[in-house]
Amino acid sequence: MDQQRTPLFSGLLRHINNHPIPFHIPGHKKGNAIDPAFKDFLGENVFKMDLINIEPLDDLHHPQGIIKEAQELAAEAFGADYTFFSVQGTSGAIMTMILSVCKPGDKIIVPRNAHKSITSAIIFAGATPIFIHPELDENLGISHGITPSAVKHALQVHPDAKGVLVINPTYFGIAGDLEKIVSIAHEYNVPVLVDEAHGVHIHFHEGLPLSAMQAGADIAATSVHKLGGSLTQSSVLNLQGDRISHERVQTILSMLTTTSTSYILLASLDVARKQLTTNGYQMIVKSIQLADFARTEINNNLSYIYCVGEEILGTEATFRYDPTKLIISVKNLGLTGYDVEVWLRENYHIEVELSDLYNILCIITPGDDEKTIQILLKALKRLESENMNDVITREVNVKIPDIPLLAILPRNAFYAETEIIPFSEADGRISAESIMVYPPGIPIFIPGEIITKENINYINKNKQAGLPVQGLQDETLESIRVIKEQKPIY
């Protein structure tokens, strides 16, 4: 196929250049009825492309024309048998893949540090989650992915699972041996579902971790908008092989998707695919070079700030890594990652991707250049010199308690009658809420799990230490919503 073609984008341009007179939604009609200040800022063209699924423009729910062609080109580009465009982010694509394999009561093997769209899909599906703890990094205070041995063990105990879900790579760019995980799961004929929110680009450069499709996974939800050059909210769902029916995926995606799909988002997927296939390699080479330069400068010139490099490799969970992610550890500077995030914003207008207790994460993409890297380096240098006198060696504390017992399905907990009780009295009760402790961002319990004294003590200790504990409706953590106990009727 000719990857230079952009059938969807070109089809929209053809339509726009015909100067159609719309008697259909959207009612702003090519921007004529848009607030002038907004239109002034965005320009006219964006409103001309804000179209709807009229016949010449195809329909994402039943693609037959330009959307179908664009999806076929994307499938070839990603090495998939089918690619489905999502205008509801990777969250929508993740829910689709889980609902495509799980019926009520089915088991699905998932990492404990799963994105909330995974928990939502488990609730919608009425599935039973079989959790695997991700590997914890005691040096950085972050969690990595799940390992082949953990997947093997989970499948030995639950060979009837309907899927294994893997996050590859993690938010921090760390990947396990996905090919091995796939081969273990396929021995049980269990499909592998990949959360590839942070890995659209890895398919296009052999120096990066293997993509889901390259590793032989069955289905992958991939955020093109995060690192692949399309607009925010646009993602793809890639499918290969015959373990999961493409008709079922199309039906479920359609059930979860708005009928008013944005053609601006869809067109941005079409052009991002063209750019990734025709020029992606060179663009990624540039990102890697810039990131490697920044990493070397930080590690050679700064004493208390450290940027993670390939020395992280070598464990089962750290099989490959994405060097374009700068994991910058500030734990020895006497500051938290949150402090550093705020300091960078206030002093240099720098916005980081994320921060936690010990680190900040900066992503380097083809949108960066020497200038942006130099500003980051200058800022980090000043940050270190201003805090040199306060440096301390901080112990990383990422111990987490065992995963609690699941008493009822998350869906049943979600719909059950609940009551609010003091947190200190919750031992033995079934939680109706999730609670997360950072680092390493793993839920301590989710709806349906039995709260133990150990959980309560662990959360109280984190709270006393001033560590972020999030998720409960009551932000003071004094009370918690639990499943109401029914008194027996005699």
Ligand SMILES: Cc1ncc(COP(=O)(O)O)c(C=O)c1O
């Ligand atoms: C690991 C992971 N999975 C899934 C998602 C959801 O992606 P999206 O924002 O495209 O819905 C995110 C978002 O940050 C994520 O970090």
